[in-house]
Amino acid sequence: MNSTILNITARYLSPVIFLLSLIVLYRGHNYPGGGFIGGLLAVSACLLVVLARGWEVTESKWWPDSITLLVTGLAVTAVSGILGVLAGEAFLTGLWLPALDVPLLGKVKLGTPLLFDLGVYLAVMGFSLKCASALGQEDWS
Amino acid sequence: MNLIIAVLIGLLFASGLFCILRRSLMKLVVGIILLSQGANLLVFSAGGLVNDKPAFATADTLLPPAGHADPLPQALVLTAIVIGFGLVVFSLSLLLRAHAATGTDDINAFDQTDRLS
Amino acid sequence: MILTILASFLLISGSLFGLIAAIGILRMPDLYCRMHAATKAGAFGTSLMVVGLILIMPELRVFIQGLLIIIFFYLTAPVAAHMIGRANLLREKGEADSSET
Amino acid sequence: MIWLLATILVPFASALACLLTSKRPHLNRILGVSGAMLLLASSILLLMTVLKSDFVIMQGGSWAAPFGITMIADMFSALMVLITGIVAAAVSVYSLQDIDDGLVRRHYFALFHFLLMGVNGAFLTGDLFNLYVWFEVMLIASFVLITLEGKHDQLEGGVKYLVINLVSSILFLSGVGLLYGKIGTLNMADIAARLAESPDALLLKSSAMLLLVAFAIKSAMFPFFFWLPASYHTPRLAIAALFAGLLTKVGVYALIRSYTLFFSTHFGEIQDILIVLAAATMITGVLGAAAQYDIKKILSFHIISQIGYMVMGLAIGSVLALAGAIFYILHHIVVKTNLFLIAGLIVRHRGSSDLKRIGGLYRMAPYLSLLFIVPAFSLGGIPPLSGFWAKFTVIKAGLDGGHYLLVGAALAVGILTLYSMTKIWAEAFWKEAPEDLKETSPQLIRASSVIPCVVLAAITVTLGIYSAPLFELAFTASEQLLNPEAYIEVVLNQAQHHESIAFNN
Amino acid sequence: MLIVLIMAVLASGTALATTGKRWQHGWQCFLVPAPAAVSFLLVTFAAMPEVIRQGSIAYTAKWIPQLDVELALRLNGLGLLLLILVTGIGALILLYAVGYMKGHPQATRLFLLLYLFMFSMAGLAIADHMLLFFIFWELTSISSYFLIGFQHKEQSARQNALQALIVTGLGGMALMAGFILIAQVTGTWNLSELPALSGQIQTDALYVPILILVLLGAFTKSAQFPFHFWLPNAMSAPTPVSAYLHSATMVKAGIFLLFLMLPVLGGTGLWTWLLTIAGAITLLTGGAFGLVQHDLKKILAGTTVAVLGLLTLLLGIGTERDVLAALVFLFGHALYKATLFMVAGSVDHETGTRDTRILGGLYRGMPWTAVAATLAAFSKMGLPPFFGFLGKEYTYKASLESEYQWLLTTILIVGNAIILALAFKAAILPFWRKAIHPLPEKLHDVPWSMRLGPILMAGLGIAIGTFPFLIDPLISSAKSAAMGYSVQTEIKLWHGLNLPLILSALTLSAGLCIIVSREWVENMLRNVTIPGPAKVYDILMDGMVRFAIWQTRLLQSGQLRNYLLIIVGVTTALISFKLWRFGGISDLSLRGINSPELVVITVLMAIATLLAVTTQSRLTALIALGLVGFGVAWIFAYFSAPDLAITQILVETLTVVLFAWVVYKLPQLRTLSSRRTIITDAVVSGAAGILITILVLKSQTLQLGSSISKTLSEWSLPEAYGANVVNVILVDFRAIDTWGEVCVVTIAAIGVWALASGNGNSKDRKSK
Amino acid sequence: MKASRLITRILYTLEFTGFYLFEVVASNLRVARDVLLPAGRMNPGFVRVNVEGMSERQLLALANLITMTPGTLSLDIIDGKELLVHSLYVEDALKDAKDLEETFKERICRVF
Amino acid sequence: MFSEIPQLPEAVILICRIILGIALFLSGWRLFIGPSLGDRIVALELVAALMMSNFILQVLSSGFISYLDIALALAVISFLGTVAFARYMENRRQLP
Numbered sequence A: 001m002n003s004t005i006l007n008i009t010a011r012y013l014s015p016v017i018f019l020l021s022l023i024v025l026y027r028g029h030n031y032p033g034g035g036f037i038g039g040l041l042a043v044s045a046c047l048l049v050v051l052a053r054g055w056e057v058t059e060s061k062w063w064p065d066s067i068t069l070l071v072t073g074l075a076v077t078a079v080s081g082i083l084g085v086l087a088g089e090a091f092l093t094g095l096w097l098p099a100l101d102v103p104l105l106g107k108v109k110l111g112t113p114l115l116f117d118l119g120v121y122l123a124v125m126g127f128s129l130k131c132a133s134a135l136g137q138e139d140w141s
Numbered sequence B: 001m002n003l004i005i006a007v008l009i010g011l012l013f014a015s016g017l018f019c020i021l022r023r024s025l026m027k028l029v030v031g032i033i034l035l036s037q038g039a040n041l042l043v044f045s046a047g048g049l050v051n052d053k054p055a056f057a058t059a060d061t062l063l064p065p066a067g068h069a070d071p072l073p074q075a076l077v078l079t080a081i082v083i084g085f086g087l088v089v090f091s092l093s094l095l096l097r098a099h100a101a102t103g104t105d106d107i108n109a110f111d112q113t114d115r116l117s
Numbered sequence C: 001m002i003l004t005i006l007a008s009f010l011l012i013s014g015s016l017f018g019l020i021a022a023i024g025i026l027r028m029p030d031l032y033c034r035m036h037a038a039t040k041a042g043a044f045g046t047s048l049m050v051v052g053l054i055l056i057m058p059e060l061r062v063f064i065q066g067l068l069i070i071i072f073f074y075l076t077a078p079v080a081a082h083m084i085g086r087a088n089l090l091r092e093k094g095e096a097d098s099s100e101t
Numbered sequence D: 001m002i003w004l005l006a007t008i009l010v011p012f013a014s015a016l017a018c019l020l021t022s023k024r025p026h027l028n029r030i031l032g033v034s035g036a037m038l039l040l041a042s043s044i045l046l047l048m049t050v051l052k053s054d055f056v057i058m059q060g061g062s063w064a065a066p067f068g069i070t071m072i073a074d075m076f077s078a079l080m081v082l083i084t085g086i087v088a089a090a091v092s093v094y095s096l097q098d099i100d101d102g103l104v105r106r107h108y109f110a111l112f113h114f115l116l117m118g119v120n121g122a123f124l125t126g127d128l129f130n131l132y133v134w135f136e137v138m139l140i141a142s143f144v145l146i147t148l149e150g151k152h153d154q155l156e157g158g159v160k161y162l163v164i165n166l167v168s169s170i171l172f173l174s175g176v177g178l179l180y181g182k183i184g185t186l187n188m189a190d191i192a193a194r195l196a197e198s199p200d201a202l203l204l205k206s207s208a209m210l211l212l213v214a215f216a217i218k219s220a221m222f223p224f225f226f227w228l229p230a231s232y233h234t235p236r237l238a239i240a241a242l243f244a245g246l247l248t249k250v251g252v253y254a255l256i257r258s259y260t261l262f263f264s265t266h267f268g269e270i271q272d273i274l275i276v277l278a279a280a281t282m283i284t285g286v287l288g289a290a291a292q293y294d295i296k297k298i299l300s301f302h303i304i305s306q307i308g309y310m311v312m313g314l315a316i317g318s319v320l321a322l323a324g325a326i327f328y329i330l331h332h333i334v335v336k337t338n339l340f341l342i343a344g345l346i347v348r349h350r351g352s353s354d355l356k357r358i359g360g361l362y363r364m365a366p367y368l369s370l371l372f373i374v375p376a377f378s379l380g381g382i383p384p385l386s387g388f389w390a391k392f393t394v395i396k397a398g399l400d401g402g403h404y405l406l407v408g409a410a411l412a413v414g415i416l417t418l419y420s421m422t423k424i425w426a427e428a429f430w431k432e433a434p435e436d437l438k439e440t441s442p443q444l445i446r447a448s449s450v451i452p453c454v455v456l457a458a459i460t461v462t463l464g465i466y467s468a469p470l471f472e473l474a475f476t477a478s479e480q481l482l483n484p485e486a487y488i489e490v491v492l493n494q495a496q497h498h499e500s501i502a503f504n505n
Numbered sequence E: 001m002l003i004v005l006i007m008a009v010l011a012s013g014t015a016l017a018t019t020g021k022r023w024q025h026g027w028q029c030f031l032v033p034a035p036a037a038v039s040f041l042l043v044t045f046a047a048m049p050e051v052i053r054q055g056s057i058a059y060t061a062k063w064i065p066q067l068d069v070e071l072a073l074r075l076n077g078l079g080l081l082l083l084i085l086v087t088g089i090g091a092l093i094l095l096y097a098v099g100y101m102k103g104h105p106q107a108t109r110l111f112l113l114l115y116l117f118m119f120s121m122a123g124l125a126i127a128d129h130m131l132l133f134f135i136f137w138e139l140t141s142i143s144s145y146f147l148i149g150f151q152h153k154e155q156s157a158r159q160n161a162l163q164a165l166i167v168t169g170l171g172g173m174a175l176m177a178g179f180i181l182i183a184q185v186t187g188t189w190n191l192s193e194l195p196a197l198s199g200q201i202q203t204d205a206l207y208v209p210i211l212i213l214v215l216l217g218a219f220t221k222s223a224q225f226p227f228h229f230w231l232p233n234a235m236s237a238p239t240p241v242s243a244y245l246h247s248a249t250m251v252k253a254g255i256f257l258l259f260l261m262l263p264v265l266g267g268t269g270l271w272t273w274l275l276t277i278a279g280a281i282t283l284l285t286g287g288a289f290g291l292v293q294h295d296l297k298k299i300l301a302g303t304t305v306a307v308l309g310l311l312t313l314l315l316g317i318g319t320e321r322d323v324l325a326a327l328v329f330l331f332g333h334a335l336y337k338a339t340l341f342m343v344a345g346s347v348d349h350e351t352g353t354r355d356t357r358i359l360g361g362l363y364r365g366m367p368w369t370a371v372a373a374t375l376a377a378f379s380k381m382g383l384p385p386f387f388g389f390l391g392k393e394y395t396y397k398a399s400l401e402s403e404y405q406w407l408l409t410t411i412l413i414v415g416n417a418i419i420l421a422l423a424f425k426a427a428i429l430p431f432w433r434k435a436i437h438p439l440p441e442k443l444h445d446v447p448w449s450m451r452l453g454p455i456l457m458a459g460l461g462i463a464i465g466t467f468p469f470l471i472d473p474l475i476s477s478a479k480s481a482a483m484g485y486s487v488q489t490e491i492k493l494w495h496g497l498n499l500p501l502i503l504s505a506l507t508l509s510a511g512l513c514i515i516v517s518r519e520w521v522e523n524m525l526r527n528v529t530i531p532g533p534a535k536v537y538d539i540l541m542d543g544m545v546r547f548a549i550w551q552t553r554l555l556q557s558g559q560l561r562n563y564l565l566i567i568v569g570v571t572t573a574l575i576s577f578k579l580w581r582f583g584g585i586s587d588l589s590l591r592g593i594n595s596p597e598l599v600v601i602t603v604l605m606a607i608a609t610l611l612a613v614t615t616q617s618r619l620t621a622l623i624a625l626g627l628v629g630f631g632v633a634w635i636f637a638y639f640s641a642p643d644l645a646i647t648q649i650l651v652e653t654l655t656v657v658l659f660a661w662v663v664y665k666l667p668q669l670r671t672l673s674s675r676r677t678i679i680t681d682a683v684v685s686g687a688a689g690i691l692i693t694i695l696v697l698k699s700q701t702l703q704l705g706s707s708i709s710k711t712l713s714e715w716s717l718p719e720a721y722g723a724n725v726v727n728v729i730l731v732d733f734r735a736i737d738t739w740g741e742v743c744v745v746t747i748a749a750i751g752v753w754a755l756a757s758g759n760g761n762s763k764d765r766k767s768k
Numbered sequence F: 001m002k003a004s005r006l007i008t009r010i011l012y013t014l015e016f017t018g019f020y021l022f023e024v025v026a027s028n029l030r031v032a033r034d035v036l037l038p039a040g041r042m043n044p045g046f047v048r049v050n051v052e053g054m055s056e057r058q059l060l061a062l063a064n065l066i067t068m069t070p071g072t073l074s075l076d077i078i079d080g081k082e083l084l085v086h087s088l089y090v091e092d093a094l095k096d097a098k099d100l101e102e103t104f105k106e107r108i109c110r111v112f
Numbered sequence G: 001m002f003s004e005i006p007q008l009p010e011a012v013i014l015i016c017r018i019i020l021g022i023a024l025f026l027s028g029w030r031l032f033i034g035p036s037l038g039d040r041i042v043a044l045e046l047v048a049a050l051m052m053s054n055f056i057l058q059v060l061s062s063g064f065i066s067y068l069d070i071a072l073a074l075a076v077i078s079f080l081g082t083v084a085f086a087r088y089m090e091n092r093r094q095l096p
């Protein structure tokens, strides 16, 4: 039986948490955070929705498929490593773009380590969603 | 400070070990969790404990503050926490499945595979 | 100086409200009453401390994050209390049902 | 460097590809097998590179050596990676029949490749904590594989396997932590270099012991082997073969690596313990096998007893002994994998691996008899198969070092090994099939199940008759291990090189 | 190259044998034995002259230089003798086998194994490198294993095969160790170089172990007391196999080894004592065994054992005379014993029994076989002018010159008399006495392929006996090789009326006495039979299996708790021992406490931990664990690890959330253990915990050198563009770790999903 | 027109915020008193508030407000019509419900 | 990254810590004694709030603002935990 209050709260809160997770992901290189923490926050957002609306919500179209998340995440980590190899350096060598000045965000420095962190973010999300649905949805008998 | 943390780590290890020695399936998970908490704390404290000086580089000196905490064990523990997370969730699932399949929660009943008949 | 005193006052009273919440959940007779104490005083205490922090560390980051924490707290704490209370209600009802049958 | 990376990236990429295609089993199988073949190819290329230049090194992230993670292949690593490639190729082909579509859908091939990735990572890393990580990759993949079907006995065995190996991981982690706290570095070469300067620190000894126990559990040494006989006989035989071949050997690899590289200054203190453990491992393992009446269980216990010989090589510690141990590991991986695969064929023929319930294979499947004889007698140390040379080398090293009791144990265990192998032979092949079995017709066996066994058996015979090239490599590896200065210099000098670049920037 | 050619021909025989089933009719009978015959001819007419002229011919090729192993082959006189026997008798036996196995579904396998065995024996004869010798030695054991177990459907055959393998295998292990030690002492692996180095070996401290190890090898292979018991049991093999393996060749391998080692290890008191005593006991035991048997093959096996004992005894004394006697005896024995085994096989083949109590009057149906048997029996009895007579004469000659002449001579007389009686019993009686039972209706002689061999060899026995000079060059060259120096020998049939001749007569009369009173002797021996080494073997094997079962039950008890208790206990003990040994616990760091709420947190965590351990409620455990996790996060935060603290909080909560979903599907938390168990466990885990505490405290006091993280912190911002050093480590400095970690969680996700989504076959297993 | 509505809305919001803050402080002082002093005057019980016709957002705000104000705690919405409230000082359940409705409902509907 | 550590009497922080310590202990106590699940959840929630207060103090004592990040994360996740437990409490009676 779902609670209306929780439902509304989740509707407002989840996007905020999700946004927060992206911020945490991006800021991770300079502040506490990073792919793992960001990923877990994103999962929290998803789980909040699940808690509010039940597992049916995971069947909707926009719900992320956990295997895809996992594979994408892993692939992104590997790609960020292979880019280093393509540049003639060792695997996972950080390659950086020159710093950009972006309005609102200030100085932005983008590089493969951030890409790597993004991979971690996706994979962690995939992992947690997969586990959550396995534990929460299946009947285990 | 170290003494109290050290005792705590010892306690976590002892309790974890005690739990995995129990026959109740569920205690295994409890034990595994306690043990990995203990191990994480152990690695964390092995690098030395520093209060209130996280390893964040400041913009002016480009260095973390003098006497900052050792970031490396922290990174190791972070990896270990994540790995432990995966392992704990998997262990839990395994126990659930084992419980469902065998219909018992007594590990002593799990002796079909390697007892000499 | 005034700011320091004010901040100190806020910090200490924030902590005190935390303590009150703790005493509350220990002393109150039943779950609902305990929830009164925990939900109100817990959120309040922390918020006071955040305000104290903002006062003594006048930085944008502190302000934004502090505000975020307070808003978040005041948004979620009632919902959490509602969920617990509701669950408890349902549970009591369920127990009553099962004892009837 | 590219091949070193390839031996890890290829299984990784294969795993991802298999993950994505699990709903199409046919495609999944093709990807799984071709991934293994690619892995084999890159491991051969890695070995060739190592032959040319002694070491292949990659500093992860291009960070100078003790600061980033060093991946390095010396001869020992390269050989281990090669044998992994061989096992991978053989088992993947064997899996085509042994693993049904249901298991393929449960991501068998993805797990298979993740496991290989972990194994290769463990062989190639030059960083202690990174070794822990690869161990975990390997372990969790093996946990999943062992329980993949969810059968009763798999779950039972899996629980024991899991708990004991988790304890090992915890000990490993604690050991690494304490070691780091003590000497402030994780790079193995750097640890070695730093320890050489201050050899007698007490805490090192305790972390050395923690790591010893952790690796001893992984390599199923006495008295830490219990998880292995409890679980190895439960999964499908393709999976068991993979485990039997590779997993415990990663533990042995870690033991050898740590006690030749960075604990070499403490070797004297640990030698006695290793000798006792090696002898006890051999004996308890072989006696365990003697007590069993199921092919899979017999083979499982033999893994333990053979681990004893490998550790014996390490414990003796001479060039000859280590070369013998390395040769032993390589030979044993081939043989043991093959025996498990053949056990699978026996089960296919007879529907069981219980010696009391089967028989008559000598008449029924002469090709299988021959196929079994080769690895079985090789395991028993019958000349001129590979096992003989392995055993001979280790025993000779033992006699040269004056370890007479240890050698005595090794010889006696050799005979008992033969006893077990002939037990399987006599009961499964020679003995007449029990009445109730006579009518059962064997299941279809596809060529894809036989070819890997034949190839592995051919390797065993070749390694026996023409073992000189491999011994050449094993001796090179052994000398590299016992003279770690070159290794250390390669790792750390590169460091200085990079450091200068770093500061010039 | 010649040697290699001979080996190659034999190897080609192996290949031919795989098609052997087709070649069983008419002239095709010769196809299978042909390679053996060719190699025999090569040996006799190509190799022998060379060996006699040069002393030896050699061939060396590289093999495994890293282990000092090379393909060193060298054929000297001794090897030549063995090679002639192996190939010559082998060819005849193969011919016999073709007839014997006609129509047998597994004939091919037998031919194959016989060739394999022949190849190994030939290799033994020509190996110069000790390890090569050992390889062939083991190969003979293995091929004999398969041959003994040929009738594999019978349990006894399987058991006997195993017994032979275990006994000879043990000897083999000892031999390998002995060889390694010899190589260690002398620095060479080549057998031909050893006689010159014998002084070095015999003065070395390792001499006694070497001697014992080598003798173990030889004794087990040659069925010397107390390892003789496997040989009679090996008679479960088909007759051609028995004939070949257990008379002519394989058991001679041990004697051959003794010949080889005589100039290396021989000549010492220990050598003499060990060999003569073992030989004498074996001689008498073998004879006694033969006397109580009724099975033709068992009787023959008994005499084989006896003869092997006799040869060992001679080699134990080890002078030139003894060597000569041994060589002659060995050669003669090979010929007549192979004949007699084939005869026994033929009798079995035609009558269906080998029981001497039943057999009689066979000369009528099987005249050719009867003649061969009789000739061979005479040779065996040592009657002149048969080959056997020569052997016996030279034996007496040798023993009369030895130190304990009368004791040894008496033993030899008794032994020879028994052998004589056994020859009578096995080869004369079945043919020439009156038929006891009616013979089969159509008793006829065996096909000629089975006749040719016995007759040829029996005829050779009388030929050589009459014209012994025929073998002079061969025996001389063998003797030279055995002594380690060149000698010329002339073998004569007639030495005049001397003491040995009188002793021969004495032997004959003693033998006749035994024949006459054979029933009484049989009964007497049967009554005094004492449990022998065979019993010991059984007890040992049985004990081994029992011990194995006991040990496995004890260690692999199936109880996870026991496993963990052992692991934890041993680990704790090992580390505590190290700490105590090196005076570890004196300098612990015990710094003060300055944070009140950290104390509270720790105390709470401690209580929560204990609660998690003791509670019976799953939920309480879960919440207690959650509190522990929060506490850890608190500690992380307090000690400057914000990333860790956040991660810990998130992970902890998610774990609890995931748990909460299934908490009621989880098994109950029950206390199942007994009080005593609980106390034991508490003590062990408590000790482990205390140890960990001490280790942690120690880790804080000792620090060597500076940590690499200093550099990491320095590089973090300028080089890796990140202020958060921990994150930079995770995604850049040590990104490979993180990569692996991501793989771990991926795999874990697959695992959890696989465990959750159905259970394949677990349901039908459950009903079991 | 629009601007004036916006301004009124802002004013109402400010008023509401002030009210909310005051209630929060008051409620916490009350809690402090209840916790620290003997609980003689307490009379816990349930009160049902009619919330028919309120939008979801308004419902959320109402529940929140009730919880954060002195002595009351919203527990559940029953069939979308009634808000079940736990109160520490119940004198007359109906009257209390009326009070709550009057104090909060209008303010909330004005702002949200 | 690090701000200047504000000029606050050390005693203030110490007092706060002591108070929070006691509060923590008391809520821990409730956590242990329960008796109902709801009580425990409430206690755990309070522990989380007290932890957040502690992180605020830590900002003051270290000048490291990012401790607030932990507090924020804690706020998010503790809400999730509470909701999960509450859902679990509801469901429990439906399960056998």
Ligand code: NA
Pocket (backbone or CB within 6 Å): B036, B083, B084, B087, D169, D170, D173
């Ligand atoms: Na772990």
Ligand code: NA
Pocket (backbone or CB within 6 Å): D243, D244, D245, D246, D247, D248, D249, D303
């Ligand atoms: Na293994």
